[in-house]
Amino acid sequence: MRIYLEKRGNGKIADGAFFGLVVACALSIFAIVVAIVIVLFQRSALSRHTFGMSFFRSEDWDPVSGLFGAYPFIYGTLVSSFLALLIAVPLAIGVAIFVTELCPKFLRAPISFLTELLAAIPSVIYGLWGIFVLVPLVRDHVGPVLEKYLGWTGFFTGLNIGVGMLTASLILAIMILPIISSLTRDVMRAVPVSQREGVLALGATRWEMIRTGVLRNARIGIVGAVILGLGRALGETMAVTMLIGNHAEIHKSFFAPASTLASVIANEFSEATGDLYLSSLIEIGLALFVVTILVNAVARLLIWAVTRGAPARST
Amino acid sequence: MMKVFAAGFLAVATLASCGAQSLNGAGATFPNPIYSKWFYEFSQQKGGVKINYQPIGSGGGIRQVSDGTVDFGATDGPMSDEQINSAKVKTMHIPTVLGAVVPVYNLPGVNKELNFSGDVLAGIYLGQITKWNDPRIAKDNPGVNLPADSIVPVYRADGSGTTYIYTDFLSKVSNNWQSSVGKGTSVKWPTGIGQKGNEGVAGMVRQTPHSIGYVELIYALQNKMAFGTVKNAAGHFVKASTQGVTDAAASVKNIPADYRVSITNAPGATAYPISSFTWLLVPVHATDPNKSKAIKGFLEWMLEHGEGEASSLSYAPLPAALQTRIKATINTIQ
Numbered sequence: 067m068r069i070y071l072e073k074r075g076n077g078k079i080a081d082g083a084f085f086g087l088v089v090a091c092a093l094s095i096f097a098i099v100v101a102i103v104i105v106l107f108q109r110s111a112l113s114r115h116t117f118g119m120s121f122f123r124s125e126d127w128d129p130v131s132g133l134f135g136a137y138p139f140i141y142g143t144l145v146s147s148f149l150a151l152l153i154a155v156p157l158a159i160g161v162a163i164f165v166t167e168l169c170p171k172f173l174r175a176p177i178s179f180l181t182e183l184l185a186a187i188p189s190v191i192y193g194l195w196g197i198f199v200l201v202p203l204v205r206d207h208v209g210p211v212l213e214k215y216l217g218w219t220g221f222f223t224g225l226n227i228g229v230g231m232l233t234a235s236l237i238l239a240i241m242i243l244p245i246i247s248s249l250t251r252d253v254m255r256a257v258p259v260s261q262r263e264g265v266l267a268l269g270a271t272r273w274e275m276i277r278t279g280v281l282r283n284a285r286i287g288i289v290g291a292v293i294l295g296l297g298r299a300l301g302e303t304m305a306v307t308m309l310i311g312n313h314a315e316i317h318k319s320f321f322a323p324a325s326t327l328a329s330v331i332a333n334e335f336s337e338a339t340g341d342l343y344l345s346s347l348i349e350i351g352l353a354l355f356v357v358t359i360l361v362n363a364v365a366r367l368l369i370w371a372v373t374r375g376a377p378a379r380s381t
Numbered sequence: 382m383m384k385v386f387a388a389g390f391l392a393v394a395t396l397a398s399c400g401a402q403s404l405n406g407a408g409a410t411f412p413n414p415i416y417s418k419w420f421y422e423f424s425q426q427k428g429g430v431k432i433n434y435q436p437i438g439s440g441g442g443i444r445q446v447s448d449g450t451v452d453f454g455a456t457d458g459p460m461s462d463e464q465i466n467s468a469k470v471k472t473m474h475i476p477t478v479l480g481a482v483v484p485v486y487n488l489p490g491v492n493k494e495l496n497f498s499g500d501v502l503a504g505i506y507l508g509q510i511t512k513w514n515d516p517r518i519a520k521d522n523p524g525v526n527l528p529a530d531s532i533v534p535v536y537r538a539d540g541s542g543t544t545y546i547y548t549d550f551l552s553k554v555s556n557n558w559q560s561s562v563g564k565g566t567s568v569k570w571p572t573g574i575g576q577k578g579n580e581g582v583a584g585m586v587r588q589t590p591h592s593i594g595y596v597e598l599i600y601a602l603q604n605k606m607a608f609g610t611v612k613n614a615a616g617h618f619v620k621a622s623t624q625g626v627t628d629a630a631a632s633v634k635n636i637p638a639d640y641r642v643s644i645t646n647a648p649g650a651t652a653y654p655i656s657s658f659t660w661l662l663v664p665v666h667a668t669d670p671n672k673s674k675a676i677k678g679f680l681e682w683m684l685e686h687g688e689g690e691a692s693s694l695s696y697a698p699l700p701a702a703l704q705t706r707i708k709a710t711i712n713t714i715q
Binding site (some may be wrong): 107127307308312313325334336339 | 589
C-alpha cells in the first residue's frame, strides 16, 4: 500500500477530480428532474391555457368534442393505489415477521428468494396472469362473497365482470408485496438482538416482544418501505391497463371499471391526433408527476409526525 | 485508428450516395403486415430502393409526415381539414387496401350465428340495450333462444383506426350515437370495458360470458374467431369477407378526387357495411426528386403486383375501377 501511495505522486489532483465527479453525479439527478418538469410543463401549455384548473376537476374526457378533464384518472390512480396498500401492507409485514422472527431456518432462504422473485416478474406477465386467473376468480368467487357480506357498504355492488378497480388493486397489491416485505424484513433484521432479549427477559410473550421490541423500533423503516411500494403502485401501467377496464368514469363500486393516469397515457398517446388532445395527455403526465410528489410529501410528513418526540430506540 | 474510421466512413458514404435509395415511412399499425411484405418484395424485385416502415399509429404517422420528419405517412382515418391546413408538408391520400371491423361475442348456449343491425350495435354501446333478450336483438334473430343476461360491451381502450371505422359506422346509422358520442380513434364510451389492442378485446370477449366486442376482420379470420353478420344499407345481413369489403368500396359512387371518403354503410347489396380504406400519405412536392421517383415507383408496383397479394393476407384489394383512377393520380406526384 505504502509503495503504491509513494509511487502515484500528488493526491490532490485525484481528490479534486473525484470530488468533481461525484458532485456531477449528484447534480445529474436534479438536472433530470428539472428537465422532466420543464418538458411536461411546456408541452402541456395549450391544454393548461384552454382548461386552466378545471382540467383537474372536470370529469369529461371526450376526444371527439375536445373536452378534457383528468379527475376520473386521478381518482382511479389514487383509489387503486391505496386499495393495493390496504391489502399489501398487512400481508407484507406478516411475511417479514414470519421470516425474521418465527421461521425455521431451512424455510427462510426459500421464502426470501420467492418474495424477491416476485419483484423480478415483468408487469405484462402479471397482467396476463391477472386476466387468466384473477379475473375469473374475482368474477365467480371473490366478488359474489364480497357482494353478499359487504354489499351494503356500496363498494361491492352492481355488475361484476371480473375486470375493474378491485382486480386492478389486487394485482397491484401482489406487485408491491415483495418490495415492501423485503425492505421491512431488512429493517427488522437490523434491530439488535439485545432489544429482543431485553423484552423477553421482562416476561413478554413472543407477540409482545415483536410488537414492542421489533416493530416499534423498525417503524420508520417500515413506513419508508410502504412509500416505495406506493410509488410503484401509482406509476404502474401495463398490468393495471390490462385489468382495470379503462373506463373514464367514477363509480363508488369497486366492481366497476375505472382508469388511471398512467393507463390513459399508454392507451391514447400514439393515436392522439389533435394538438389539444396531445397537450392534454401531456398534462395528464404532469398530473401524475404532481400526484406522486404530493403523495410522497404527505408520507414524509407522516414519518416526521410519527417519529417526532419518540426516541429512536424504545427504552 | 483514425484512418480506419475515415476509410469506413468513406465507404459508407459512397454506398449511400451511389447505392440504395432509402425511404422512411411511419403510421398506421393495421396495414403493417402487408406493407412490410410489399416493401420487402419491392426492394427485392426493384433493387435499389429500401423502404423502412415504422408502425407507430395513424396519429403519429399524420404528425410525422406533416412535419416532414418522414418521407411518407400512413393512416387508417383520413386527415381532417384542420390537420391538412396546419400541415407544413402538403400530402395526398392514396388508398392502398381495405379493412373491415366485425362484431364478436360470447353467448354460452347460442350456437347460431347472430345478426346485428347498426342501430342495435349503437344501442348496445350506448347502454340502451342492456339484456341479450331485448326485443330489438330478438327481431334480427328469429328462432334464436337469447338469454336474459346483461350485455357486457367491450371496446378498444387504445386509440385505433378500428375504433374510428366502427364509430364512423355507428354515427351513420344512429342519430343518437352521432349526437352523443360521435366518431374518432378514441371516443367517450357511454358504457363498457376497454381493452388494449385487437388481442385484448378478443381475449376479453372469449373469457367473459355475455360480452360483445369488435375486432378487425383480419384478426378474426387469422385467429378463426366466430363473428356475427351486420345489416347493410340495402337491408341484407352480410357476413364480412374480403370480397364483401371490396364490393363496399366498389359500390360507393362519387369517390372524391382526394380519396378522403368514408365507405361505411355503403349502398351495394353485397357490401359489408363496416369497411374502410387505409391510406398512404404521400407528399405532393417531395424535397428530393429521387425520393418522389422512388415513391412513385413503389405505388405503380403496388397497383400492378401488390394488390393481387392482398387477399392472401386477408386484406381486401381495391376495386379495379379505382385502381385505374389511382394510377392517374400517382402521375401528379412531383
